Amino acid sequence: MVLVIDSQIAGISGDMLLSSLVNMGANKSKIIDRVYTAEEYLNGSKILKLDFEKIIKHGTSATHLVLETDEKYHERKGIEIQECILSMSDKIGLSEKAKVFAHESVKSLLHAEAKIHGEPLGSVHFHEASSIDTVIDIVGTAIALDDLNLFAEKIIATPVAVGGGNLEFSHGITSNPASAILEIFRDSNIAIVGGQAREEMTTPTGASLLVNLADECVEFYPGMKIEAIGYGAGNKDFDRFPNILKIVKGHSIDEFQSDTIQVLETNLDDVSGEVIGYMIDKLMINGAKDVTVTNGITKKGRPTNLVSIICDSSTIDNLINILVLETGTLGVRVRSSNRYIVPxxxxxxxxxxxxxxxxxxxxxxxxxxxxxxxxxxxxxxxxxxxxxxxxxxxxxxxxxxxxxxxxxxx
The missing domain is CATH 3.10.20 (Ubiquitin-like (UB roll))
Structure with missing residues (x-):
């Protein structure tokens, strides 16, 4: 089985992911009953109303999280949210995979804020993510994934729409995507795209859930026989498209595996064979999946060697540095490429x-x-x-x- 989380049009938020899972068939009564436990561990937070309702967005029927809360505090230390989630996970009987997922998701939020503000984790304060909403999104999603037995499946993400323009947050005005979004996605295998709106389309909670859930990110759907579809609606309304996260579950029909790799290229016009041979060995030792050198002719009839390197995104910077230092090249072309590989x-x-x-x-x-x-x-x-x-x-x-x-x- 494979699950595709399709956020390439409207982005992703915690409530959209949770709602899409309910729309797919997760037991909403179980989710509602168990997330109320958050009130026991988060002082000053009260859930006044919590339900999942059907809604129409631009002609598409979807599930929407209806949530009303009473918050005594509008700023909390991040570790308070973390401790609440850890305590809840034990009390409500989440599976081990669900516990790890919930814990790692809130850790992604904490680490992003710590990095941005240059503070130790214990000193980080949440503002937008300080309310019980965040706990409901993270723990509720973990419960829903458990209920649908999705932790055992392969989970694929499409590139994530993050929006554009400017947005206001607790520290003033910033360009979108905000620093927290960029930090969460940094060094992950998830690609981001601007999208269709000059607004925030992906929230830090949604980003944290996605990076801890998806096994890989692909531009196109894999070959699959569709079994179930879930539509989760967000709060905003856009003129040109429905604010909906789409998730699709099905049986894989590919005999091949797919992944996304990076391709680095540069032309070497005046480099000896000895240097090229040493360069190949060093690139392979430092994480290149493959290196190809092809002879060619460039402008003014000059002979050249086209160097092509296949690698993961995590090794790009190091491999480019090796190329520049070892060959003296003045530029390296970089592109992403999807590929199919035999298991x-x-x-x-x-x-x-x-x-x-x-x-x-x-x-x-x-x-x-x-x-x-x-x-x-x-x-x-x-x-x-x-x-x-x-x-x-x-x-x-x-x-x-x-x-x-x-x-x-x-």
């Missing part, structure tokens, strides 16, 4: 050749449960060849036959 695993297989025992690593690609093909790590072939004093190609053939026999007998 694979790396296993260690014991083999015996010419009376000697070895352990070799083998990458196995599978099609459903059957083996599509395999490839033995070349470094392990080298070690065996050196040990037996035999040519590489001969040892490669011997190892492949032994591995093929082992895999076929499993």
């Amino acid at each position: 694979r695993t790396i296993v260690t297989i014991p083999i015996a050749i010419h009376g000697k025992n070895f352990s070799i690593r083998c990458k196995i690609a599978k099609n459903n449960d059957s083996i599509r093909h395999f490839k033995v790590e070349s470094d392990d072939i080298k070690l065996v060849a050196d040990s037996l004093l035999l040519p590489f190609r001969q040892v490669q053939d011997l190892i492949n036959e032994e591995v093929k026999h082992r895999l076929n007998t499993k």
Whole structure:
């Protein structure tokens, strides 16, 4: 099963995610009964009304969280919200995965505020996120995900609409997206886009829930047979589109896995082969997934080497720094690319050749449960060849036959 959280049009907030899960079928009575427990752990907060109702947004039927509260305090230390969530999680009997999710979500809020204000976590004060609303969004979402058994499924996010323009918050006016949103999404695997409105479209709570829930972010839906759809409405109304978060659950029909990688490119016009060879080795050691160097011709008939690097977003800065320092290039092109990959695993297989025992690593690609093909790590072939004093190609053939026999007998 796979769940797609589609926030590319209207963004995401905590109440929109919670409402979309209720719309999909989560037990709303269970959620309401259990989140009232927050009153026991959050002094000065009272829930006056809490319900989920149907609403029409731009012709689309969705579920909307109706919440009225009485708040004695409008500023709290972040750790008070955290302690409330931790205490509630134990009392209402959340699963371990749900507890971790709720805890990590509030930690994302805390760390973002601490980073922005340069304060230790224990000193961070919440303003917009100080009310019982935040607790309801986080714990309610954890309850709903538990109820729908979604923690066991693969969860995919689309790029998140964050909006534009300016917004007012506790410290004045800032450009949108606010610093808290940027900090929460920084170093995550979630991409952001401006969206269709000059307003805040994604809230810090919504962002925190998403980064702790999604396994990956893709531009296009994966191949799937749709089983259920949930629509969660936000409070705002927009002229051109419904303020709705859409979630889609279904059975994956892809035999391939998908992910998003980064591609770095640069042209090298005056660099020796020795420098390029060293550069490739250093890039691979520092996290590049692959490096390709292609000969070409550029302006004025100049020969060039086009360097293409595949990597994760977490390694971009380091790899660009290596490129610049090692080659002297003055510019690096960066783009994101979706790819499909065959599911694979790396296993260690014991083999015996010419009376000697070895352990070799083998990458196995599978099609459903059957083996599509395999490839033995070349470094392990080298070690065996050196040990037996035999040519590489001969040892490669011997190892492949032994591995093929082992895999076929499993």
